[in-house]
Amino acid sequence: MRTPLLPPLVLVCLVTAAFAAATTPAQPSELPTAETARAIKRAEAATADLGRSLRKALMAEMAAGGPVGAIDFCHDKAPGIADAVAARHGVKIGRVGVRVRNPANAAGDWQGAMLEDFSRRAAAGEAPQALQQSRTDTRTNVLRHARGIRTEPACLLCHGPAVAAPVQSAIRARYPQDAATGFEEGSLRGAFWVEVPMSPTASAAATATPATAPPVTAAPVDHRVAIALSPAHAAALREEMRGQLMTLQGIIGGLATRDWKAVETLADARGPGTGGGRGQGFRAQLPAAWFDVARPMHMEYAAIAEEARNGKRVDAALQTLEAVVAQCTACHATYRIEERTNAP
Ligand code: HEC
Ligand code: HEC
Incomplete structure (x- = not known):
């Protein structure tokens, strides 16, 4: 799956x-x-x-x-x-x-x-x-x-x-x-x-009808689970997400040039205990199951940092990076933000 x-x-x-x-x-x-x-x-x-x-x-x-x-x-x-x-x-x-x-x-x-x-x-x-x-x-x-x-x-x-x-x-x-x-x-x-x-x-x-053609439906429907956030919290979460994308860019670049120090620093900064709006106030708005998807991602980041410190194998690090991205895409397939001015 x-x-x-x-x-x-x-x-x-x-x-x-x-x-x-x-x-x-x-x-x-x-x-x-x-x-x-x-x-x-x-x-x-x-x-x-x-x-x-x-x-x-x-x-x-x-x-x-x-x-x-x-x-x-x-x-x-x-x-x-x-x-x-x-x-x-x-x-x-x-x-x-x-x-x-x-x-x-x-x-x-x-x-x-x-x-x-x-x-x-x-x-x-x-x-x-x-x-x-x-x-x-x-x-x-x-x-x-x-x-x-x-x-x-x-x-x-x-x-x-x-x-x-x-x-x-x-x-x-x-x-x-x-x-x-x-x-x-x-x-x-x-x-x-x-x-x-x-x-x-x-x-x-x-x-x-090519197998890859999408099924013919009326308007596209977004079936993802909505998480209500205030505009400020939504902005903070999106900012954290853009940071995630920059981390991926940095790690891929680091792996391409064998800059293991950069890979280690970037991956360490995303290890367990670093995500989910810690210290930003929207953590309480996220459903418990959110963390079931996010936690493995932080663990995989920790494994990449460990590889950068010890194994230094590009193949192994890339394989783990794919597992990180699998958690990004799984969460994106599951949740969307719904901005509400009256959300806590
Ligand atoms: C919430 C619990 C749950 C989770 C999480 C879950 N599964 Fe399952 N899985 C089931 C159940 C229940 C069935 C039996 C479905 C049926 O009756 O056809 C099943 C069946 C399967 C089967 C078919 C063979 C069999 O044992 O009947 C495969 C393959 C499978 N799961 C793979 C996965 C993979 C891979 C993941 C993770 C990406 C996963 N499952 C996550 C509950 C789960
Ligand atoms: C546990 C859930 C979760 C995980 C894991 C996750 N995201 Fe997100 N991300 C979201 C949600 C929810 C949104 C908002 C989507 C929406 O409302 O359409 C989002 C939005 C984004 C956006 C758009 C930001 C903007 O400015 O609009 C980017 C980029 C992004 N994520 C990158 C990533 C990357 C890269 C990863 C993995 C390294 C990742 N995300 C992991 C939940 C998650």
């Missing part, structure tokens, strides 16, 4: 000559045909859409009802969200887990084979969210595609090694056979899977 930031497409595309190959060891990959490449693009667009839609819904529910409320929401609405994405893109799509909460998400069939491959590659050190695999089933002319899902800090509340008691009992009530806890941050949580039809008519339809 990662937002639009997809890693560079490192395609592991196994265009098999026959369906039987799916169950036999992988053949050396051939170059994808143009049609296969198009189908992979559609699969990736649908995957990104599902990740984004689930994340957006989850964050809004967490803000409104906390994790306990969000569990009911996931139970009732997660399948419907997948159905809507499937309809929007003209594909079949879903999620599977390394261990599952909902038995309906257990990986069988081809999804299970790809997930096993992902587990091996993740254990060998590949980043879970960068794992992907595609195969065409030439018998039915369907592209089968999967992409790995990484356990992010925000997932630990409900899937981590130490799930809080009230959350745990809400999970047990809905999912008596739950096996989807104990995931460490950064581990492989599961995979998105997609089946894209590649028949000539389906491809023609796909060209007429």
Whole structure:
């Protein structure tokens, strides 16, 4: 469930000559045909859409009802969200887990084979969210595609090694056979899977309505949760945010020139205990769930400062920086400011 930031497409595309190959060891990959490449693009667009839609819904529910409320929401609405994405893109799509909460998400069939491959590659050190695999089933002319899902800090509340008691009992009530806890941050949580039809008519339809086109709706609606702030507090929060963007600029520049001192100073200044309007008076106006999104960001900044002091590995620092930005985008997808002159 990662937002639009997809890693560079490192395609592991196994265009098999026959369906039987799916169950036999992988053949050396051939170059994808143009049609296969198009189908992979559609699969990736649908995957990104599902990740984004689930994340957006989850964050809004967490803000409104906390994790306990969000569990009911996931139970009732997660399948419907997948159905809507499937309809929007003209594909079949879903999620599977390394261990599952909902038995309906257990990986069988081809999804299970790809997930096993992902587990091996993740254990060998590949980043879970960068794992992907595609195969065409030439018998039915369907592209089968999967992409790995990484356990992010925000997932630990409900899937981590130490799930809080009230959350745990809400999970047990809905999912008596739950096996989807104990995931460490950064581990492989599961995979998105997609089946894209590649028949000539389906491809023609796909060209007429590109998968990336936004759904046709009347006026754009802002579904984010509004936080009422006085004009002075709104201005202060926006100023803090612009400072966040400047910090990113400084850190990227520092990494590009290996100026580790600058990276350390900038990241330290954003570590835990530095955000959320501390000392500016609007902290009390922010919902508790705000800090569930902000806290991991401050922790990741601290990890970047630590890398600047000790490891000094650009790759590692950039990977952590991506996790910082994932928290920026998650929060921006969840909240907006509503200026009110009568707000406290
Ligand atoms: C508020 C609690 C909550 C949070 C936070 C949460 N999940 Fe889940 N997750 C659930 C529930 C409940 C289900 C079962 C949904 C269903 O019935 O289909 C689920 C199911 C899943 C599944 C499908 C496999 C399975 O176990 O059934 C995946 C994959 C998954 N979550 C990944 C994530 C990731 C990645 C994150 C963080 C970005 C995350 N979840 C955050 C509650 C949560
Ligand atoms: C916990 C929530 C949260 C986090 C984390 C967060 N932001 Fe924001 N940010 C907001 C909200 C809310 C707004 C106002 C959005 C609106 O009303 O449309 C905002 C607005 C902004 C703006 C616009 C400022 C202006 O002058 O209008 C920038 C730039 C920005 N954020 C950058 C960042 C960056 C960069 C990061 C991460 C390093 C980040 N933000 C992390 C909540 C957050």
